[in-house]
Each structure stands twice: as C-alpha cells, then as structure tokens.
Amino acid sequence: MSGRIEAAFAAAKAEDRAAFVPYLTAGYPDRAGFLEAVRTLTPYADLIEVGLPYSDPLGDGPTIQRSSEAALAGGVRTADVLDMIRDLRAETDVPLLVMTYYNPIFCYAGGGEAGFVRDVAAAGADGLILPDLPPEEAGSLIEAARAADLATTFLLAPTSTDARIAAVTDACRGFVYAVSVTGVTGAREALPADVPALVRRIQAASDLPVAVGFGVSGAATARPVAAAADGVVVGSALVRTLGEGGDLAALAAEIAGACRRTPVAG
Amino acid sequence: MTHAPTFDFPYPDARGRFGAYGGRYVPETLIPALDELAAAHDDAIRDPAFAAHLAEVLRDAVGRPSLLSEATRTSERLGLRVWLKREDLNHTGAHKINNTVGQVLLARRMGKTRIIAETGAGQHGVATATAAAMFGLPCVVYMGEEDVRRQALNVVRMRLLGAEVVPVTSGTRTLKDATNEAIRDWVTNVRDTFYVIGSVVGPHPYPRIVRDFQAVVGEETMAQLTERTGRDVPDAVVACVGGGSNAIGIFAPFAYLPAERRPRLIGVEAAGHGVGTGAHAASITAGKRGVLHGAMMYLMSDDDGQISPAHSVSAGLDYPGVGPEHSYYADAGLAEYVGVDDGAALAAFQRFAREEGILPALETSHALAYLDELATQLPAGADVVVNLSGRGDKDVNEAMRVLNLGADVQPGGEAPS
Ligand SMILES: Cc1ncc(COP(=O)(O)O)c(C=O)c1O
Numbered sequence: 001m002s003g004r005i006e007a008a009f010a011a012a013k014a015e016d017r018a019a020f021v022p023y024l025t026a027g028y029p030d031r032a033g034f035l036e037a038v039r040t041l042t043p044y045a046d047l048i049e050v051g052l053p054y055s056d057p058l059g060d061g062p063t064i065q066r067s068s069e070a071a072l073a074g075g076v077r078t079a080d081v082l083d084m085i086r087d088l089r090a091e092t093d094v095p096l097l098v099m100t101y102y103n104p105i106f107c108y109a110g111g112g113e114a115g116f117v118r119d120v121a122a123a124g125a126d127g128l129i130l131p132d133l134p135p136e137e138a139g140s141l142i143e144a145a146r147a148a149d150l151a152t153t154f155l156l157a158p159t160s161t162d163a164r165i166a167a168v169t170d171a172c173r174g175f176v177y178a179v180s181v182t183g184v185t186g187a188r189e190a191l192p193a194d195v196p197a198l199v200r201r202i203q204a205a206s207d208l209p210v211a212v213g214f215g216v217s218g219a220a221t222a223r224p225v226a227a228a229a230d231g232v233v234v235g236s237a238l239v240r241t242l243g244e245g246g247d248l249a250a251l252a253a254e255i256a257g258a259c260r261r262t263p264v265a266g
Numbered sequence: 267m268t269h270a271p272t273f274d275f276p277y278p279d280a281r282g283r284f285g286a287y288g289g290r291y292v293p294e295t296l297i298p299a300l301d302e303l304a305a306a307h308d309d310a311i312r313d314p315a316f317a318a319h320l321a322e323v324l325r326d327a328v329g330r331p332s333l334l335s336e337a338t339r340t341s342e343r344l345g346l347r348v349w350l351k352r353e354d355l356n357h358t359g360a361h362k363i364n365n366t367v368g369q370v371l372l373a374r375r376m377g378k379t380r381i382i383a384e385t386g387a388g389q390h391g392v393a394t395a396t397a398a399a400m401f402g403l404p405c406v407v408y409m410g411e412e413d414v415r416r417q418a419l420n421v422v423r424m425r426l427l428g429a430e431v432v433p434v435t436s437g438t439r440t441l442k443d444a445t446n447e448a449i450r451d452w453v454t455n456v457r458d459t460f461y462v463i464g465s466v467v468g469p470h471p472y473p474r475i476v477r478d479f480q481a482v483v484g485e486e487t488m489a490q491l492t493e494r495t496g497r498d499v500p501d502a503v504v505a506c507v508g509g510g511s512n513a514i515g516i517f518a519p520f521a522y523l524p525a526e527r528r529p530r531l532i533g534v535e536a537a538g539h540g541v542g543t544g545a546h547a548a549s550i551t552a553g554k555r556g557v558l559h560g561a562m563m564y565l566m567s568d569d570d571g572q573i574s575p576a577h578s579v580s581a582g583l584d585y586p587g588v589g590p591e592h593s594y595y596a597d598a599g600l601a602e603y604v605g606v607d608d609g610a611a612l613a614a615f616q617r618f619a620r621e622e623g624i625l626p627a628l629e630t631s632h633a634l635a636y637l638d639e640l641a642t643q644l645p646a647g648a649d650v651v652v653n654l655s656g657r658g659d660k661d662v663n664e665a666m667r668v669l670n671l672g673a674d675v676q677p678g679g680e681a682p683s
Binding site: 054055056057058059061062065069072077078102103104105106107108109131132133134136137154155156157158159160161164168179181182183184 | 456
C-alpha cells in the first residue's frame with residue numbers, strides 16, 4: 001500500500017490525537033465547490049473520505065442523500081469523481097479514501113470491479129470504504145484491491161458479534177470503520193454510551209486503527225469518540241454546513257481540536 | 267381442501283444464492299438480524315405447529331384456497347382454456363397477504379414488537395397493516411409520494427387499519443425509494459422491529475421467505491388443475507412481474523420439475539412507454555446484472571451503476587429490479603420474460619372487465635394482455651393458467667384519470683354533516 005493511511009494514523013497517535021477524517025460528497029455542491037471544500041478541510045484533516053454519489057444510498061440519512069442527489073443532478077459521473085481525486089492527489093499527500101456503494105463498482109463501465117479498483121488506485125486514492133458490501137460478498141474485490149495496493153475498509157456495527165468482528169477485521173486493510181449507532185448517517189446531538197465498548201471489542205481482535213463514524217456533529221460528540229478510538233469520521237455535519245454556506249473551517253477546527261486527547265494550553 | 271405447504275425448493279444455497287443472484291449487500295448492522303431471521307424461518311418451517319397455524323390463518327383470515335376458475339369468454343375468444351388463479355378473491359384483494367400473514371407470524375415467533383413495510387401500489391401495505399392489526403402489532407408503512415397520489419384509496423385503507431403511512435420524498439418517490447426508507451428504518455430500529463418485505467427481493471433470506479409463503483399459490487393450482495383437467499401441469503403459466511412475488515408463488519412449484527414435465531412459465535414485465543424509450547420497468551427484458559436493495563439481480567441502471575427510474579402505469583410494477591430467483595430462472599431458461607406496455611395493459615384491463623365481469627389490478631392486466639400473443643404460439647385448447655394477482659378496485663381513480671372515464675361522475679357536493 002501507499003503507506004499514507006498507516007502514516008496518518010501513526011502521526012495522530014504520536015501526538016496523542018484521534019485522526020480527524022472528514023467526509024464530503026464528490027461533486028457537491030458542484031465540482032469546484034467540492035474541491036474548494038476539500039482544500040478548506042485539508043489543513044485540519046488526517047485522512048479524507050470522498051463519497052461517490054449514488055442514486056440509492058440506503059445507509060445514509062437525509063443530508064448525504066440530498067447531497068448525492070444534488071451531485072448526480074449536476075451531472076457528476078464516476079469518471080468525474082476519478083478526475084477530482086487526480087486533482088486532489090496532485091495537491092496533497094493526505095490519504096484519500098473513496099466511499100462507495102457496491103453497484104457503481106460492480107457496473108463500472110471501465111471494466112467492472114477490477115477496472116474500478118485499478119482506476120481508483122491510479123487516480124491516487126489510497127483505499128475504499130464499502131458501506132453495503134460485507135466481506136462475504138467481496139472476495140473478488142478484495143483480491144483486486146490487494147493487487148492494486150488499495151486498502152479495503154469494511155464496517156462494523158453495534159450489532160456485530162465477536163465472530164463478525166473477527167471476520168470483518170480480517171478483510172480490512174488500512175483501518176476498520178466502526179459505526180457508532182444502529183442507524184444511518186446523520187448529525188446527532190449525542191452518541192450511545194456503548195461506543196467505547198465496541199471500539200475495545202474491535203481493538204481486541206485487530207491491530208488496525210479503528211475509526212468511528214455516524215452521528216459526530218461537533219466537539220461535544222467528537223470528544224468521547226476521540227478518547228476511545230483511533231479516528232473520528234465526520235460527514236453529515238460538514239456536508240450540511242457546506243450546503244448552508246456555513247463556516248466549514250470553523251467546524252473543522254472545532255472537531256480537530258476535540259480530537260486531541262491532551263488539550264493544548266493557550 | 268386445505269393445502270399443507272411443503273417449503274421444499276432446491277434454491278437458494280446456504281449463501282442465499284440462486285445461481286449468480288441474491289446474496290446480501292447491506293450495511294453490517296443488518297447482518298446479525300438477517301442471520302437471526304434466516305434461523306427463525308428455518309426453524310419455523312420445520313415446525314409442524316407453525317405450518318398448521320399458518321394454514322389455519324390462510325384458511326380463516328385470507329380465505330384460502332383461492333378459486334381456480336375458467337375465464338370462459340376469454341377461452342372462447344382465444345381458442346385456449348384459460349384458468350384464473352383467483353388471488354383477487356383473497357382478503358384485501360391480492361396475493362400479497364399470503365406473505366404478510368406468514369411474515370407477521372414469524373415476527374411474533376421472534377418476539378419482535380413493531381412491524382414496518384414498504385409499498386408501491388399500496389396492496390402490500392394494506393396486507394401488512396391487516397396482518398399487523400390481526401395480531402395487535404403497531405405498523406409503519408413507507409410509500410413514495412408519487413404512489414400516495416396514485417393510490418390514495420389504499421393510503422386511507424392503511425390508516426383505517428391503524429397503520430402509519432409515511433410518504434417518501436427522496437429519489438423517484440416510488441417503490442424503490444420507499445424500500446430504501448424502510449431499510450433505513452430497519453437499520454435504525456433493528457433490535458425490536460420486523461421488516462415485512464413485500465416481494466421476492468431484498469437481502470437473503472427475504473427472497474426465500476417470500477417465495478416460501480407465496481408458493482401456496484402454485485401448489486394449490488397443481489391440485490386444483492388435477493381436479494379440473496386430470497393433469498397437474500398446464501401448458502403455460504402466466505404472471506405479471508414487479509419484484510416478482512406473485513409470479514414466483516405460482517412458478518416455483520413448477521419451475522423445478524424435470525424439463526419434460528415443466529410447463530412454459532411466462533413472466534410479464536411492465537414495458538411502460540416501450541422498452542425502447544427507457545421509460546419502463548422491464549428489468550430482465552432490458553436490464554443488466556447489478557445490486558439493488560441488498561441482492562444481486564437484473565436491474566435497470568446507467569453506465570455508472572446509478573439506478574434508473576422505472577416507469578409503469580401500474581404502481582406495483584414500477585420497480586427497476588426483479589427478484590434474484592427470477593433472474594436465475596431467466597438465465598437458466600426455466601422461465602421466459604416478456605414485456606407488455608402501458609397501452610396494452612390498459613386495453614386488457616377494460617376488455618377483461620367486460621368479458622369476464624372481473625376488474626383486474628393494473629399489474630395483473632399486464633399478464634392478461636399477453637394472452638393474445640400466447641394464443642398464437644399454443645395449440646388450440648391448451649391449458650393456460652394466469653395468476654390473477656389482484657383486483658382492480660384500487661386502480662379505479664387512476665383509470666378515471668388515464669382513460670377519462672369519470673369526468674361526469676366526479677365526486678363532489680356537500681359532505682354530509
Ligand atoms: C395485484 C398486484 N399484482 C402484482 C404486483 C407486483 O408485485 P409482485 O411482482 O411482487 O407480485 C402487485 C404489487 O403491488 C400487486 O398489487
């Protein structure tokens with residue numbers, strides 16, 4: 001692998017921080033606006049999740065649904081998303097993770113699964129995050145990703161059994177994604193109290209970094225997650241702020257600050 | 267005659283696959299719930315007490331067995347013997363209730379306390395609301411805003427039955443998006459909620475569960491045909507295909523017969539404005555392989571794998587995918603799939619009402635419309651069974667609008683005080 005993912009988590013750990021992993025939907029609000037937003041986030045981000053917009057995002061709440069619909073309505077195609085990744089890779093060394101549902105991979109016009117993996121890696125992405133693909137269905141994708149040096153991140157959930165945790169972490173490369181709630185993406189006021197317990201169960205089964213996502217909306221929700229996990233993923237709150245023309249840098253700074261376990265003085 | 271279900275089919279395999287189709291493409295949160303559901307279903311269908319209870323509910327509450335009646339004037343016109351499997355006579359007016367009572371019984375067995383469902387035409391929503399009411403469970407039904415408009419009567423029926431109807435405003439505002447929203451609810455409330463899927467779609471074990479509960483249609487048909495014709499197998503079986511539950515129900519008991527005994531099985535998809543126009547719902551006829559709502563199947567999507575909007579005059583067929591078992595039948599040559607467009611379906615809807623005195627659902631009208639073509643392919647006197655999947659009362663408003671039949675009888679005037 002490129003090593004960027006490992007290096008990013010290691011660097012955060014060395015500074016006693018959880019890595020901050022912002023998510024944005026590629027092409028939202030439009031191509032230029034998305035690239036600008038990523039540039040705004042990059043100084044605060046340890047890794048960046050680029051969402052490939054999909055027509056039927058059944059793991060997403062209203063904010064990311066709407067951003068995906070808007071991006072697609074604006075004409076964003078898979079090839080455009082690859083272009084955007086190429087543009088970003090030319091500017092930054094931050095690890096880029098492509099979050100995508102499975103059908104756009106399976107149906108990819110440039111050669112299905114194998115072609116998608118090849119082209120995403122060539123564009124400069126470091127990994128895939130696969131919210132609707134359990135490892136049991138991912139045999140050939142995993143094989144292609146290993147060959148292309150692309151990390152694979154599958155998700156674990158509060159409902160996951162120990163046997164699932166073992167199987168899913170086994171299929172992950174780069175890092176493991178723990179979903180904080182039983183539910184879909186969306187900013188929440190508070191997260192369940194059992195998030196740290198889920199993270200510990202995963203850490204007991206795997207040496208990979210564990211990032212927690214779904215529901216983190218600001219410092220208050222980020223802080224307890226950062227205390228327990230190796231990374232904090234934030235999507236809907238950022239996408240909503242972007243859509244409303246709010247202060248993206250301020251929100252990113254707030255969350256990045258909350259990712260520090262030992263508060264810096266001053 | 268009360269039919270004892272056999273639940274005995276060679277597919278899916280242990281991974282939930284019908285050949286290349288099916289499987290589980292869902293968020294991790296649901297995997298343990300799907301495992302639990304598969305185990306509960308396996309356990310239930312091996313329990314004679316469950317089968318007996320289901321058979322009793324199907325008899326006493328649904329009204330099974332449904333009749334197999336001959337469409338005499340249609341038979342005469344086409345030179346065939348056209349048999350109608352009268353699922354329209356079931357309680358609530360369609361085949362959907364065979365599945366919902368089965369799944370709600372499963373929900374009770376699993377100790378789930380809340381029922382959710384998606385619906386297109388509203389028939390599955392009504393059937394789920396009915397089963398939930400029968401067993402005293404709260405019920406939430408997701409329905410696309412466009413379908414709420416097209417099927418207003420069924421929205422009111424669901425509300426009268428005590429269900430909450432949630433209009434879905436995302437995406438195309440039809441069945442596809444209602445299904446997304448139901449899955450999102452299930453992901454959120456998975457610990458106490460049972461999701462009653464309305465067709466042979468969704469992640470494993472749903473396509474199997476719905477097939478198992480609908481197969482009573484085909485099994486009864488075999489027994490009734492034997493009584494009426496002395497043969498348990500007809501020359502052809504015809505059914506409309508949306509997600510494919512009524513079709514699987516009547517096909518499955520025939521599909522796995524040895525080739526020399528197997529009748530022609532013909533699934534009729536909605537060709538909408540025509541498969542050439544892109545505005546249709548003919549997933550097998552004009553689609554390609556992909557993943558929708560948790561399963562590998564034939565579906566309609568663009569070059570980027572974005573799901574295409576479907577179109578059909580009938581809300582129940584307005585779905586851009588088709589169940590994995592049908593996808594398998596199509597590849598394996600066990601069944602044939604054809605398209606009938608909106609116009610032909612509407613014409614059959616009107617003709618059948620006048621010719622047989624039965625108002626069929628617009629979905630079912632697609633199957634009826636194909637009989638004319640089929641008659642040119644079969645020898646005179648051939649036995650053809652049509653799954654009359656539902657009655658057309660729910661479609662009267664749409665017929666009024668599309669066929670301009672009610673301009674002089676618009677309801678109006680003062681409400682009684
Ligand atoms: C009467 C009737 N027939 C057919 C269908 C299509 O569903 P399926 O293909 O699952 O039978 C519906 C769906 O609402 C329906 O109401």
